[in-house]
Amino acid sequence: PPPADVAVPFVQVDVTEKVPAYFSRLLTGTGEVPVHATAACGLTSTPGPVPIIVLHPTDSATIDMRGAPSLIQVVGGPQQSIQVNSNNPSAVTTGSLSTVDLTLGGPDNTGSSFGTFGGQASQPGSVTLGSTGKWLYPHLPISDPYRNVQYPAVPTTMGVSVSRNFTQDGCPDTTGCTEYQPGYYPSGIKVQDATAIFVPGLYYIGGQGANHGLDLGPNSIVRIATGPGLVRDDGNLGVTFYFSGNGSTSVNIDANSGKPHGSLQVCTSSPTNCVVQYHKDGSSEFGVASLALKCPAGENPPDEVPATIPGNVLLAPCTGAYGDPARDNRGFLYFQDRAVAVDGSRGGGVPSWQGGGSTLAAGFMYFHQCHADHTGTEPCDAPTAGFGDVFHMGGTPGSGSYAVGSLVTDKIFENGNPGLLMILDPDNTFPQYKIVFFH
Numbered sequence: 001p002p003p004a005d006v007a008v009p010f011v012q013v014d015v016t017e018k019v020p021a022y023f024s025r026l027l028t029g030t031g032e033v034p035v036h037a038t039a040a041c042g043l044t045s046t047p048g049p050v051p052i053i054v055l056h057p058t059d060s061a062t063i064d065m066r067g068a069p070s071l072i073q074v075v076g077g078p079q080q081s082i083q084v085n086s087n088n089p090s091a092v093t094t095g096s097l098s099t100v101d102l103t104l105g106g107p108d109n110t111g112s113s114f115g116t117f118g119g120q121a122s123q124p125g126s127v128t129l130g131s132t133g134k135w136l137y138p139h140l141p142i143s144d145p146y147r148n149v150q151y152p153a154v155p156t157t158m159g160v161s162v163s164r165n166f167t168q169d170g171c172p173d174t175t176g177c178t179e180y181q182p183g184y185y186p187s188g189i190k191v192q193d194a195t196a197i198f199v200p201g202l203y204y205i206g207g208q209g210a211n212h213g214l215d216l217g218p219n220s221i222v223r224i225a226t227g228p229g230l231v232r233d234d235g236n237l238g239v240t241f242y243f244s245g246n247g248s249t250s251v252n253i254d255a256n257s258g259k260p261h262g263s264l265q266v267c268t269s270s271p272t273n274c275v276v277q278y279h280k281d282g283s284s285e286f287g288v289a290s291l292a293l294k295c296p297a298g299e300n301p302p303d304e305v306p307a308t309i310p311g312n313v314l315l316a317p318c319t320g321a322y323g324d325p326a327r328d329n330r331g332f333l334y335f336q337d338r339a340v341a342v343d344g345s346r347g348g349g350v351p352s353w354q355g356g357g358s359t360l361a362a363g364f365m366y367f368h369q370c371h372a373d374h375t376g377t378e379p380c381d382a383p384t385a386g387f388g389d390v391f392h393m394g395g396t397p398g399s400g401s402y403a404v405g406s407l408v409t410d411k412i413f414e415n416g417n418p419g420l421l422m423i424l425d426p427d428n429t430f431p432q433y434k435i436v437f438f439h
Helices: none
Strands: 011-020 032-049 052-054 063-065 070-076 080-084 092-094 098-105 113-116 161-164 177-180 183-185 189-191 194-198 201-205 214-216 220-224 239-243 251-253 312-315 332-336 359-367 390-393 402-409 411-414 419-424 429-438
Touching: 052 411, 070 080, 080 098, 098 113, 189 194, 359 390, 390 402, 402 411
Parallel strands: 052 080, 052 402, 063 092, 063 411, 070 098, 070 419, 080 113, 177 194, 183 201, 189 214, 194 220, 201 239, 214 251, 220 312, 239 332, 312 359, 332 359, 359 402, 390 411, 402 419
Antiparallel strands: 011 032, 032 429, 161 177
């Protein structure tokens, strides 16, 4: 019988072959001897590392890099950093000035591997792998690692926002902040020319009204609220944004988000007309406390993330329903409704991460269209009806922007000159489908 989460039963083959007898024939008088062999194979669901996974099974250019220059750089993580599942010969498309840099990937930061089921048979010049990295072709697809994670129900509590003064609940803006609290936001959340703080918990974002999804406009800064009584939703110490509604409901980090609004600058010698920097160790500056990047029982944050970040900082929960079940590290930050196709490659589409300011996003970024009933069970709908999510990176997010966690999406599209630094966790594991033989 199959495992609980796999619909395919195991297959066992028994073979009996009559082979010629030689020496034993002198004793038995029999010219043939029956030889038996048994083998079983099937799909199992076993823990595996989660690198950057591009799930579309057939489409061309599932990683489409058109920028000049365009850069995906990976640091740390498992030995394989990127997996492209498409069987199309053009599954990986990079421009002449585009680079996928894996030279610092892998557990020892000496290079990691790029796996593709389709695409080029040999390593293209635009991909650098380091001393221990390999170009894996053809590499069998990796299943959606988050397929069994249940999508949230619509909260009974409507989301609300209130005004907070400087230092109150960790507000880093000397002119004040808007504080958002967990709940249902049917018309989305838009932050522009302002500073906002988010109380830890689940934010269920709908598609009604003008403000679809989480829209971080120009000159916006967002942080996690801190202070007594703000650790809600079973003490998870972070936020999860679930996007549901329509193809315009997702995350949009616009150009110059992560920069102070108006005449404000980054605070230096005194807290006057400025925004206080985030401190990854959780320390305070000018009376403003930061939420530490490290989870209470997790590992120390990676050295590649600087000690201070002047712009956006969004941290996923450590525990709870959308924390990391394998370890006490950051879990789901962005969770896209599987029933909705969001295509950031189209003009003004989402999900999109543009550039200009600085952003630290810690957690899983999950954009996968699968079934109309929102489930993640595999196999998904046919490629003509599913796998429609495209994560878009553009502008210059490489200017002080970091993603700590993993990215699982149907396709990746880049234009402009993005340069995102992706820092993977080598110990982040989720159940994955594997073909297993038993002899």
